[in-house]
Amino acid sequence: MTESNFWSRTAGRRISRRAALRGAATVGVGLGGAALIGCGGSDEVDTSSGAAAPAVATAAAAPSAATGTAPEQGKAGQTMVSNVVPGLTYGHLDPTAAIWTSSFTWPTHSMLVRRNTSNPDPDTWEVEPDLASSWETPDANTFIFKIIPGVHFHDIDPANGRVVDSADVKFSLERIGTDTPKFFRKNDFNGMTITTPDAETVQLSFPRPLGPFWSRISIPGTVVLPIEVDQTEGELITSGNPVSGTGPFIHDKWTQDEQFSVKKNPKYFKSGLPYLEGMDNFTITGGSDAVWADFRAGKIDVTAVNGWTVDSLEQAKGIPGINLESRVTVQTHWTVFNTETPPYGDVRVRKAISLVTPRHDIVQIGLRSEEVGRMLGPGGLNPDLHGSATYSWDELRTRPGYRTGTEREQDIADAKKLLDAAGFQGLKSNWKYTSSLTAWPWNDTIATLMTDEFRNVGFDFVLEPYSYSDTLVNLASVDFDIYHTPQYANGPDADDYLEFYFNPDGARNYGKWMNDKFVELMEKQNTTLDPRERNATILEIVKLLEEENPRAPTFNNLNAIATQPYVHNFWAGYYGNSIQFPDIIWRDKS
Amino acid sequence: MTSIEGTTPAGALPYGGWREWRVRRVLIGFVRARPLGAVSACVILAMAFAALFASVVSPYDPNLKNTALLLDGPTLSHPFGTDQLGRDVLTRVIYGARITLFIGLAVTAVSGGLGLAIGVTSGYFGGRVDRITVMLLDAMMAFPGLILAIALVTALGSSVLNVILAVLVGFTARVARLIRSNVLSVRSTAYVDAARATGATNVRLLVRHVVPNVVPLLIVLGSLNFGVAMLVEGSLSFLGLGPPPPTPSWGRMLSSEGQQFFRSAPWLGIFPGLVLAVAVFAFNLLGDALRDHLDPRLRGS
């Protein structure tokens, strides 16, 4: 399946929704095409968020993937214009300092290895070569990477065309672990020691097994930067200046809030790539209709429309030639409880809220379809992305809080019983939530749906909307009792979710929840190397989280990507949070 | 400045006695001389009536969901269609009048009252007080109004009260500044001098002579500001900073629902927008008519 053009297989018939999602989620469809997605740059300030990504490229596999699609390649020499890169509002281009910036750095930098997109199984995590041509694992805790000899950095500051050295890799990986406030991934490679026997060899050693090693080494934030960045810290990356990388594109222009563009790297180490002459992303601030207007007028070739509604999707589908698809994202929406404040310190109250949450209404009425968003399982995990680490969709629909009909009535009755048992007398309070007319236009509707439902069990909430950036402040400073908000995982690995949201020192454990059993199980999965065995442990964690409800999952945002008829094999998928366009095949505009 | 022939020589509002027959005569005179203004006043009154008695006038409950009729176009039972939660748009527009008119009214009344107090004090007493006041007013006016409102709402959070506060600051400064210059010219008129010569106290002068003379200006400004305040509220809501949902406010209906469903359900954006435009239009027409009628000298203010 690696060989065929994704669109050539699916364009003619609408594949089932589930299948499409599965493909997306797992990043399984291999295509020479690439991935991308995101919450459009079309956003106001607060959404820096993006989300994105996928499927990585068929990296070294490019030759094989490309071969299959060769006849479709079309002419090179065009610049792809889009509004898909999120996070244009970020003030810097440092991939280590914010998840979203990897969207900028993907095209200009390389990693050691990338996730293998042709593996459809969400339970395993395969990688393929990028800057590293090969690797070996002499024992479970040691990894030796050989980097491709003679790869040049871009001919701009600070490396100015110099050849990549193992010292660059060592520097880049150690930089991730730097104890700087801005570096959120500092625990990713805890205890790692790096040695560089020669200029082309890098050896990583860990004191104990690291379960998520392969996902961490291949998420887009783990790029190889030139060691000179060390001396220019605060000057280069942090202020948005271009930094020489080894990626298929060279950083060309970046203006905060406005534009991000790259041009072709003529000396890219994968020969024949990239096909495109450049990529140009810009922000559209007028809302999803303005984006659509631009797309229909041919101003943009590929678009990710924030706030697509099912109506827009349906309309778009009716237009011949336009390719359109929804992709699952790592953007998750939660009801976050402050577990140190009554009444949410009581697990029965949290559970009641979770039971009463109208998840089906949120999807069917709030989002108006499963193509815009889907229910989110306990722990925030989604079977499309996390496979056996969580309940399957069929199982999920039988869980309390996820059911319909008489079973839902049962859930509401149970919630009332739980509240009675907790001595709950009714509460008048504020429902803080994240509202953005451009990024999540439906959030206001969903807030209305949810609070109407909670009124039936005695919660009288007044809506209190906040922008996304205000939300971050409110959460980080624990200025809330209860909050409904979107959050982004660092990567698609289940571990990324659990670490951030629930670990006692997790950066996004805003509710201050603690649980010894959880810590113990996390330790176990973190040190389990076999992916299926690890997923079994994670499923135990999911069940624990379902009981404890430290935060109630609501829904998972999907993003829609539309491509013009002349765009071929552009595949949008999800990988970590970055947008990726590895081996785009793009037909001439004419 | 000459007054224009043919207009009712109302000059200033009669401050002698507000007897009923006089009020009626003034009203009849206004309706005859300014039919357009009278029609506008009726439109405004109708809207105010609908807003006040929304629960009686409107066919549904503004927050009543109807999942069987999501985004349904205009029909007999829902003349303005339904929204994404199946709520009746007409009902929400009527209830929206409550919020929008209330914000307009609050801003107009408070900025009018404060502006009058500041403007009269500053203009009448003059001297150092005046200079400092003018400096402060100028500083307030120098602020880009919408940006100031955005910053304030961001700081205070979005609620009806905060929106009013945010809009109020700039409006008060403008009203006070205009009232002050009006007071300056009233102060130097012959009859104020005459009254002062007879030994009238400052308080008496202010209450009997100065204030009644700036009232026409205040009324005119009020009716114009009313419209502008509604537009500012709309702009804030458009940027997502208006009163929070599910409060039906015209600005928010236009932006969050109207924009989101522009292509599939245009009625969500068209009706609130039209009603807002009509309301502001009516207030402007009324303001114009009042200005012409009450005091032709105020033309151009």
Next chain:
Amino acid sequence: MVAWDYIAKRLLFAFATFLIASSAAFFIMSIIPGDIAYRMLGDFATPKAVAELRQELGVDQPVAIRYVEWLGNLLRGDLGGSAYSQEPIVALLSRKLDVTLELAFLATMMGVVFGVPAGMLSAIRPGSWLDAFLRPASILGLAAPSFWVGLLLLLLPSTLWNYAPPRFEPLLGSPLRNLQLMVPASAVIGFAFMASISRVSRTTMLEVVREDYIRTAFAKGLSERTVVFRHALRNALIPILTLVSLQFAALLGGTVIVEQIFSLPGLGQQAIAAINTRDYPVVQGFVVFMVLVYVTVNLVLDVATTVLDPRIRFA
């Protein structure tokens, strides 16, 4: 003889106004909860990380100390740099100013080109059918919500003909493409602006037309055209110019909505972005700039009228 005293006093006055307004900006920004450290850390802010970054950025100082420091720099003409990108604020604002300036200029041009003749026409024939049409029409311009007009202007052509104006490019780079976008965008503002200009023109013309010297001019047997253009218009120009310059100054801070709808990278968008990200130096720089423009325009107008018409000084 120019009253230097008056001008000096007026300058001092303007400076005080400027100082008050820019200080107010500083304090308003400092009451907004949350600060830049949280924004810069984004999703991964932990109390420890925030504290460290705040110290690094110097925002952990008390407001009073930061104020004195900021004021000192301001008086030395140093607005500082963006807390995010370190880009000097003067450079940042002037980069964005181009767009807003062009928008304001085009809108003003539209307002003047259509508004003044409309106002004159209805003033020359008060009560005529033309007057009866133009007056409510101008009120309509003031009444139509700009965000609504803007959306319709952008989305209707798209819905009907799949047309969208080209993406923003600098005027000097490609004037034609630039204008295709900027003309409809500025028309949204120009519509309202036109309305207020035509109203003021009408009022002033009405007054001027009744002045004695106009009667004299007619009495001399001059044609209506000569009287209107040579005498009346010239005298009506001062209030119109006053309005235009004040409105122009106000426009520089009032293009936010249109910039948002048409995706224009202007001052307004920058200001909102900076408010949202709590990039205080940028917001303050923006307000300082707007206040400076306002105060200067007022000052120039004041002095100009005084110089032109000495009677005003004694009023």
